[in-house]
Amino acid sequence: MSLSFPHKWRWLVATAAATLLLTPGAALPAEKTGMSSEGIFVLEIILLLVVGRGLGELLERIGQPAVMGQLIGGILLGPSLLGWLWPEAERLVFSGDASQKIMINAIAQLGVLMLLLLTGMETDLRLVRRVGRACFSISAAGVAIPFVLGFAAAQAMPASLLAEGSERVVAGLFLGTALSISSVKIVAMVVREMNFMRRDLGQIIVSSAIIEDTIGWVIIAITIGIATKGRIDLGSLAFTLAGVAAFMAFSFTLGRRIVFDAIRWTNDSFSSEYAVVTVILAIMGVMALITELIGVHTVLGAFVAGILVGESPILSRHIESQLRGVITALFMPVFFGVAGLSADLTVLLDPQLALLTVALVAIASFGKFAGAFIGAELAGMSRREGIAVGCGMNARGSTEVIVASIGLSIGVLSHNLFTMIVTMAVITTLAMPPTLRWALGRLTLGEAEKKRLEREEVDQRGFVANLERLLVVADEGVVGRFAAYMAGVIGAGKPMTVLHAGGENEAEPGVEPKLEEIEKGAEHNREAAKEADEQPAAKAPVTRRHGRHVSAETVAREARKGYGVLIVGLGRALTAKGGFTRRLDEIAGAFDGPLCLVVKPAAAGRQMPRLGPEAGRILVPVNGTSVARRGAELALAIAAVTGAPVKMLYVARVGRDEPRDTVSHRRREAVLKDIVALADRYGVEIETAIRSRAAAADAIARQAGRGVAMIVMGVARRPGEELLFGETTSSVLQRCHCPVVLISDERLPRDDAAREALRSGTG
Numbered sequence: 210m211s212l213s214f215p216h217k218w219r220w221l222v223a224t225a226a227a228t229l230l231l232t233p234g235a236a237l238p239a240e241k242t243g244m245s246s247e248g249i250f251v252l253e254i255i256l257l258l259v260v261g262r263g264l265g266e267l268l269e270r271i272g273q274p275a276v277m278g279q280l281i282g283g284i285l286l287g288p289s290l291l292g293w294l295w296p297e298a299e300r301l302v303f304s305g306d307a308s309q310k311i312m313i314n315a316i317a318q319l320g321v322l323m324l325l326l327l328t329g330m331e332t333d334l335r336l337v338r339r340v341g342r343a344c345f346s347i348s349a350a351g352v353a354i355p356f357v358l359g360f361a362a363a364q365a366m367p368a369s370l371l372a373e374g375s376e377r378v379v380a381g382l383f384l385g386t387a388l389s390i391s392s393v394k395i396v397a398m399v400v401r402e403m404n405f406m407r408r409d410l411g412q413i414i415v416s417s418a419i420i421e422d423t424i425g426w427v428i429i430a431i432t433i434g435i436a437t438k439g440r441i442d443l444g445s446l447a448f449t450l451a452g453v454a455a456f457m458a459f460s461f462t463l464g465r466r467i468v469f470d471a472i473r474w475t476n477d478s479f480s481s482e483y484a485v486v487t488v489i490l491a492i493m494g495v496m497a498l499i500t501e502l503i504g505v506h507t508v509l510g511a512f513v514a515g516i517l518v519g520e521s522p523i524l525s526r527h528i529e530s531q532l533r534g535v536i537t538a539l540f541m542p543v544f545f546g547v548a549g550l551s552a553d554l555t556v557l558l559d560p561q562l563a564l565l566t567v568a569l570v571a572i573a574s575f576g577k578f579a580g581a582f583i584g585a586e587l588a589g590m591s592r593r594e595g596i597a598v599g600c601g602m603n604a605r606g607s608t609e610v611i612v613a614s615i616g617l618s619i620g621v622l623s624h625n626l627f628t629m630i631v632t633m634a635v636i637t638t639l640a641m642p643p644t645l646r647w648a649l650g651r652l653t654l655g656e657a658e659k660k661r662l663e664r665e666e667v668d669q670r671g672f673v674a675n676l677e678r679l680l681v682v683a684d685e686g687v688v689g690r691f692a693a694y695m696a697g698v699i700g701a702g703k704p705m706t707v708l709h710a711g712g713e714n715e716a717e718p719g720v721e722p723k724l725e726e727i728e729k730g731a732e733h734n735r736e737a738a739k740e741a742d743e744q745p746a747a748k749a750p751v752t753r754r755h756g757r758h759v760s761a762e763t764v765a766r767e768a769r770k771g772y773g774v775l776i777v778g779l780g781r782a783l784t785a786k787g788g789f790t791r792r793l794d795e796i797a798g799a800f801d802g803p804l805c806l807v808v809k810p811a812a813a814g815r816q817m818p819r820l821g822p823e824a825g826r827i828l829v830p831v832n833g834t835s836v837a838r839r840g841a842e843l844a845l846a847i848a849a850v851t852g853a854p855v856k857m858l859y860v861a862r863v864g865r866d867e868p869r870d871t872v873s874h875r876r877r878e879a880v881l882k883d884i885v886a887l888a889d890r891y892g893v894e895i896e897t898a899i900r901s902r903a904a905a906a907d908a909i910a911r912q913a914g915r916g917v918a919m920i921v922m923g924v925a926r927r928p929g930e931e932l933l934f935g936e937t938t939s940s941v942l943q944r945c946h947c948p949v950v951l952i953s954d955e956r957l958p959r960d961d962a963a964r965e966a967l968r969s970g971t972g
Contacts, residue, residue, distance in 0.1 A: 250312045253302060256286055257546030258539070265542070272646075274395045277638055279542045280610060280631070283549020293555055303550055313547060318618075320544030321611055322511040323536045326493045328422065328608070329515020330529065331397070337416045338744075344413050347584035348420035351602050352389040354583070355576030356428075359385035362572055366565065372623045375436075380626075382432040383616045387609050387630055388573045389580075390425035391418040395604040395638060405649055410594055414601040417581070422608060426512045427453060429612055430505035436621045445504070452503030460496070460513045468492055468517040473704070473750065476523055477770050485528050489518050506615065522704045522749050523678070527771070548614045552631040553624065566629045570636050577603045577637075597648035604641035609634040671887075672803070672839045672952075673846045676773040679705035681727075682759055682796055683778040688948075690726045691818070692778020692807040695950070697730025698850045699843065702746025706767060710759040710779060710796075727751055730850070737850045764799040775800040778807040787943040794932040804926070804953040805843070810942055818918040818948055820851035825918030825947075826896075827853050830909050832861040833880040836954045840923025841884050843952050847921075849891040856896045857884050858912055860905040877901065906940035913945040921950045 257279075264285075265278030285291065292299035303313075337344060363381035371380055396418040405411030434449040475488045496510035518524060557563045578599035585595035613630040616622035622630070679700040683689030689710070696705060707724070728751075735745040754767065764775070775797070782793045789797075797804055818825065829844045831837040841857060848855045859877055881897050888895045900908035913920060920941065924934040933939075934951065942949060 246309045246312070249302060249309060253313050254316070254543060256302065257283065257543050260286060261542035261546050272642055273639055274604075274642070276395070276541065276545060277635060279545040280549045280635065282542070283546035284552050284554060284631075285549070286546065287550035287552065289549075289552060289554035292553075313543075316540070317544045317547040317614075320536075320540035320547075321614070322493060322497055322507060323540040324544060324611065325426070325508050325511035326489075326515040326518070327533060327536050329512045329517075330519035330532075332419050332422065332512075332516050332519065333415075334419070334516065334520065337419055343585070343588035343590065344416035344420055346587045347413065347417040347581050347598055347602075348424065350584035350587065351391070351417060351577060351580040352421055352424050354389075354580035355573065356385040356389040358572050358576040359388035362569065366626075367561075370565075370623055370626045370629075372620050372626075375621050375623075379432065379436045379621055382428070382435070383612065383621050384626075384630070386425055386429050386432060387612045387616075387634075388576060389421065390429075390608050390612065391421045391577075391602050392604050392608040392638065395641065396601050400601070400645075400649075408654075410590075410597060410649075410652060413590075414598055417584075417598065417602065421602070423512075425608070425612075426509055427457075429615070430500060430509035433506040433615065433619065434504040436616075436619055449504045453500075453505060453509070456499060456503060456509075457513070460517060464496075465517050465520070468514075469521050469523065469750070472518070472521045473523040473752075476528075477752075480769075483531060485524075486532050489514075489532060492518065508611070508615065522702075526677075544614075545610060548610050548631065551614070551617060551624070552628040554628060554632065556625050556628055557632070562625060562629070566632055569629055570633045573633050573637055574603055574640075593648070593651055597645065597652065600641065600644040600648045603644070604638045671890075672842050673699050676700065676703055678772045679703060679774055679776060680764075680767060680772040680800070681705055681707045681776045681778075682710050682764065683707065683776075684710045684780055686780035688780045688782070688807055688809050689778040691948070692776055693724075693726040694730040695805075695807065695847065696776050697727035697732075698734055699730075699846050700727075700749075701731040701734035702749050704749045704752070706752045706754065706772075708754050708759045708763060708767065724751060724753065733850045759796065761795040761799040764796050768800050768802070772800075772802065774803045774805055776805040776807070780809065782806070782808050783810065783942060787939055789932045797932050803839075804951070806951040806953075808942060808949045808951060810945060810947075810949065820847065820853040820918060822852040822854070824853060825916045827855045828858060828909070828912055828917045828920045829855060830858050830860045830905065830920075830922055831880060831884060832859065832905070833876060834923070834925070836923035836925050836952070838883070838887070838923065839954070840921050840950075840952050842887060843923075843950070844921040845888055845891040845893050845895075848893045853918065854896070855888070855893055856898065856912070856917075857881065857888075858908060859897070859899040859901065860908050861901060905937045906944070909937075909941050910944045913941075913947055917947050919948050919950060920945060921952070924951050924953050926953050 261279035261282035263278075264282045265275030268278040268281075269275040286299070287303060288299065360381040363384045364377055371377065397415050400411040400415055405414075431446075431449055431453060435446065471488055471492065472485060476485050479485075493511050493514040496514040497507035498510065500510035501507050519529075557566060581602040582595045582599040585598045590598070610631060613622060613627050613634070617624070617627045676699070679696055681693060681696045683692045693707070705727070707727070731746070731748070738745040754763075768775070777793065777796060779790075779793055782790055784790055793806070797806070820827070827844045827848055829841050831841055844855055847853065859881060861877070877899055881899075884897070885895065898912075900912075903911075909920065922938065922941070924938050927933040927935060934953065938951065
């Protein structure tokens with residue numbers, strides 16, 4: 210006879226089995242098991258990780274946040290269940306001597322800082338600025354009302370719930386903060402799951418949670434400063450407030466620049482693994498120490514450090530995922546597990562405490578919903594939108610547990626009150642996802658919002674919109690200057706590095722003209738964004754590598770620092786036979802990623818294109834491939850800034866006798882429809898044409914002779930030791946009399962020396 214379990218329950222069965230296998234031996238005295246204090250510490254970590262991960266997986270499969278599974282896992286391993294059913298095992302594993310408790314609590318305390326760092330990195334202040342005033346009124350009312358209710362509840366609660374020696378005022382500040390704060394992570398999880406993250410209301414909900422989180426951590430840091438002194442002293446309070454204000458002002462001005470430069474310098478200078486992660490952790494530690502020195506808790510420094518790190522323009526998704534991985538895999542389950550161990554739900558068997566817990570849940574839910582709803586009304590939102598906002602703000606989750614754990618550790622909260630707060634956090638957090646799903650499901654989509662979502666959908670598939678960092682190799686001639694200008698146009702707001710490649714003129718005039726062209730292109734980009742009522746890109750750092758002759762080794766050494774595209778502008782890029790020069794071949798082969806080559810055929814003369822509404826058109830051949838679409842997007846991004854007219858030419862060749870109602874005809878229409886949608890996103894009017902009866906090179910050459918300023922082609926790199934893009938590209942470069950911009954797909958470096966340099970990191 211075999212047993213089978215539904216797929217979604219297998220994690221629960223596996224977790225229970227692992228727990229049973231691990232804990233029996235632990236029930237024996239330490240001298241019989243032969244386990245040292247360090248061995249029991251390892252057992253604690255294993256149990257918290259396995260049980261927390263298993264329950265988190267189960268909850269996530271039924272639409273609940275996984276972090277609640279980690280907290281519930283700690284509750285079940287503590288006195289609430291394991292200590293009730295098997296007290297010997299719970300006492301030995303989780304209630305050992307003081308040195309053993311210090312070991313697990315040290316991991317938990319470091320976990321608090323790591324969690325606040327991650328929370329800060331997920332705090333998108335740009336989203337707050339984009340949404341506007343609605344989130345400020347929601348967050349202000351959403352903090353004030355539950356804070357007042359929590360503070361009042363602390364004044365009325367029985368003295369037995371207060372920690373020994375704690376003042377009601379301080380306990381009220383803690384309880385008020387715990388009731389008023391929201392969990393950005395859990396709110397964002399549900400909003401994202403409902404596909405509302407890009408909807409106006411979804412962004413307002415998440416932005417309000419971000420502001421509430423920020424306000425809450427400032428309040429809690431000040432409250433801890435008061436609590437550590439044991440009383441409210443006006444002089445000390447004024448010093449603490451002034452210190453927090455000075456710290457915040459420094460962090461978001463000069464401190465922001467210091468953090469950005471430290472991350473960029475480490476990324477560009479170190480070759481050892483995870484060097485940027487180490488620097489981020491060091492930044493977190495330094496800022497946590499600063500807040501400790503001014504008399505507030507280290508959590509504020511870690512949180513602000515996370516915000517600054519998250520806003521760094523040089524922070525790639527790869528580096529962020531590395532840091533997120535170690536936090537979510539180790540520190541998060543251990544911290545929430547330890548928090549759950551501190552809660553003893555058996556005290557709720559006392560009818561008075563159970564009734565007070567129910568009252569606390571009711572006060573917390575009413576205060577949060579009422580505050581957010583009133584804030585939405587003040588912001589002019591509809592009744593249904595206000596209900597959705599109120600439902601979304603009720604999730605406290607991880608954030609409230611962190612606040613309560615800090616209060617317990619510094620002796621402000623009693624164990625009974627801590628248990629009540631954790632219970633309230635679990636109930637309100639588990640109730641939020643279904644209520645928010647119900648509220649969001651009742652909302653309709655307006656026409657203006659629908660168009661914005663369509664534009665953003667195009668951006669998600671886009672190449673230019675998702676660039677993180679640009680590498681530019683350009684000489685001092687007109688081709689190099691135009692390549693630099695184009696880099697500024699498409700890379701405004703993104704960090705870039707410029708490598709000077711001499712060779713067109715005998716005298717090298719220096720770097721200033723190229724940097725001026727980059728800034729000129731970026732400024733044109735910002736002006737175009739303002740005219741289109743979009744948020745202009747902020748200025749980003751432009752770095753020039755001094756004293757290096759550009760070679761394959763130079764590019765390979767620079768490329769390993771992480772770039773989204775290599776833009777090359779060399780005056781001498783083509784041979785007499787229409788092929789690429791050896792120098793360009795080596796430079797392109799050293800870069801493992803998309804290439805953008807600005808090429809000037811011999812017949813094009815010495816002038817580069819004049820791009821504008823009254824100038825010649827940008828010609829873009831398309832054929833339905835992803836690289837052709839990339840070329841179309843690049844051309845549209847340039848046209849959106851310069852105002853140049855664009856003509857899309859479909860050049861995929863079909864048979865002469867093929868009827869019009871075939872699959873090929875429908876495919877052509879689908880390709881052009883996608884290009885038109887892409888053009889709408891950039892606000893560019895385009896002209897389209899189909900030339901499917903002639904060879905692609907012939908069709909492109911004929912169109913190029915009719916007043917074309919520039920050709921932009923998406924091309925695929927061919928395998929081999931030389932830089933090749935196929936016969937069509939070679940023919941266009943030989944026959945056309947205008948500059949050509951080639952944007953390629955990704956491919957491994959072909960040059961053996963460059964490949965070895967990338968592999969070894971030595972260049």
